[in-house]
Amino acid sequence: MSALHPDRSTYLKGVALSAGGMIAISPDGLLLRLVQDAGHWDVVFLRTFAIFCTVSLFLLVRYRTRALAVVRALGRPGIWATLALSGANIGFIMAMLNTTVANTLVIVATMPLFSAALGWLLIRERVSGRTWVSIGVALAGIGVIFSGSLGGGTLTGDLIALATAFGHGLALVQLRRIGNRDTTPVVALAALVASMVALPFAAPLAYTAHDTAVILFQGVLQMPLALAMFLSGARFIPAAEVALFSLIETVLGPLWAWIGVGEVPSLLAVVGGIIVVGAVAGNSALGLIRLNRRRQREAAAAAAAVAGSTGTGGGA
Numbered sequence: 001m002s003a004l005h006p007d008r009s010t011y012l013k014g015v016a017l018s019a020g021g022m023i024a025i026s027p028d029g030l031l032l033r034l035v036q037d038a039g040h041w042d043v044v045f046l047r048t049f050a051i052f053c054t055v056s057l058f059l060l061v062r063y064r065t066r067a068l069a070v071v072r073a074l075g076r077p078g079i080w081a082t083l084a085l086s087g088a089n090i091g092f093i094m095a096m097l098n099t100t101v102a103n104t105l106v107i108v109a110t111m112p113l114f115s116a117a118l119g120w121l122l123i124r125e126r127v128s129g130r131t132w133v134s135i136g137v138a139l140a141g142i143g144v145i146f147s148g149s150l151g152g153g154t155l156t157g158d159l160i161a162l163a164t165a166f167g168h169g170l171a172l173v174q175l176r177r178i179g180n181r182d183t184t185p186v187v188a189l190a191a192l193v194a195s196m197v198a199l200p201f202a203a204p205l206a207y208t209a210h211d212t213a214v215i216l217f218q219g220v221l222q223m224p225l226a227l228a229m230f231l232s233g234a235r236f237i238p239a240a241e242v243a244l245f246s247l248i249e250t251v252l253g254p255l256w257a258w259i260g261v262g263e264v265p266s267l268l269a270v271v272g273g274i275i276v277v278g279a280v281a282g283n284s285a286l287g288l289i290r291l292n293r294r295r296q297r298e299a300a301a302a303a304a305a306v307a308g309s310t311g312t313g314g315g316a
Contacts, residue, residue: 013233017233017236018229020233021229031217038208041198042198045201052192054220055191070185071189078178078183083190085167087163092164094157099157099158102257102265103154105254107158108168109247110138110280111169113135113283137278141278145158145269250273
C-alpha cells in the first residue's frame with residue numbers, strides 16, 4: 001500500500017513509528033542543556049561524527065558491497081541535500097545553545113512551510129493559497145518571538161534557528177528530486193560534513209566523561225533511532241500527517257526542558273509558538289481533510305463505475 005492509500009494496519013504502523021520517533025527525539029534540547037563543559041563546536045563535532053558512524057554502520061550492514069553504489073545513485077540532488085542538511089545539523093545545535101529550547105523548536109517547526117515555498121521556487125511545485133496564508137501567519141508568529149528576544153541575548157540563536165528551518169526545507173526539496181531511492185546516506189554524509197566543519201574549532205581530547213556520555217547517547221542511540229522511526233513511518237502515512245507528527249517535538253521539547261532544568265519560555269515565546277504551531281497544524285489538517293475528500297470522491301466514482309458495468313452486464 002502507498003502512503004496515499006494505506007490499509008488500517010499499515011496506517012497504524014505509520015502512526016506508531018512517526019509518533020514514536022518524535023517522542024524519542026523530543027528530549028533533545030534537554031540533553032543539550034545537560035552538557036556541562038564542552039563548547040558549542042565540541043558538541044557539534046562529537047554528536048554529528050557519532051551519527052555518521054552509526055548510520056554508516058547501518059548502511060554497510062544493509063547494503064554491504066553495494067553501499068557506494070547507493071550513495072552514487074543519489075546524484076547531484078544528493079550533494080545539495082547533504083550540504084543543506086549538514087548546515088541544518090550545525091545550525092540546530094548552535095541555535096539550541098544560543099537561545100531557549102522553546103524558541104528553537106517553534107522556529108524550526110516552520111520547516112514544512114519553507115519546504116513548500118522552496119519547492120515552488122526551485123522545482124516549480126504547486127503551492128496552494130492555504131499554504132501561502134500559513135506561511136504568512138507563521139512568519140508573524142516568528143516576528144512575535146523575535147520581538148521578545150530583542151535585548152534579551154537570544155536573538156542570534158533565533159536567527160540561527162530560522163536559518164536551520166530554511167536548511168531543512170531546502171534539504172527536503174532536494175530529497176524529493178531524488179525520487180524513490182533510499183535517502184539514508186544523505187543523513188550519514190551530512191553528519192560527516194558537519195563534523196569536519198566543526199573539527200578545526202573543537203577540542204576532541206578535552207571532553208569530560210559526563211559530556212561524552214550525554215553527547216554519544218544522542219549521536220549513537222537517540223538521533224539515529226528517532227530518525228529511523230520517523231522516516232520509516234513517513235512512508236506509510238500522508239505527508240500532511242507527517243508534518244503534524246513533527247509538532248510533537250515542538251510541544252514536548254520545551255516541556256522536558258522546563259521539567260529537567262527549569263527553563264521557562266517567555267510569554268511572547270508562548271504566544272508566538274501558538275501562532276506558528278497553529279499555522280503549521282492548520283495547514284496540515286486542512287490538507288488532510290482535502291485529501292480524504294478526494295479519496296471519498298475517487299472511491300464513489302470507482303463504485304459507480306463497477307455498478308454501471310455490472311448493470312450493463314446483467315442487461316446483456
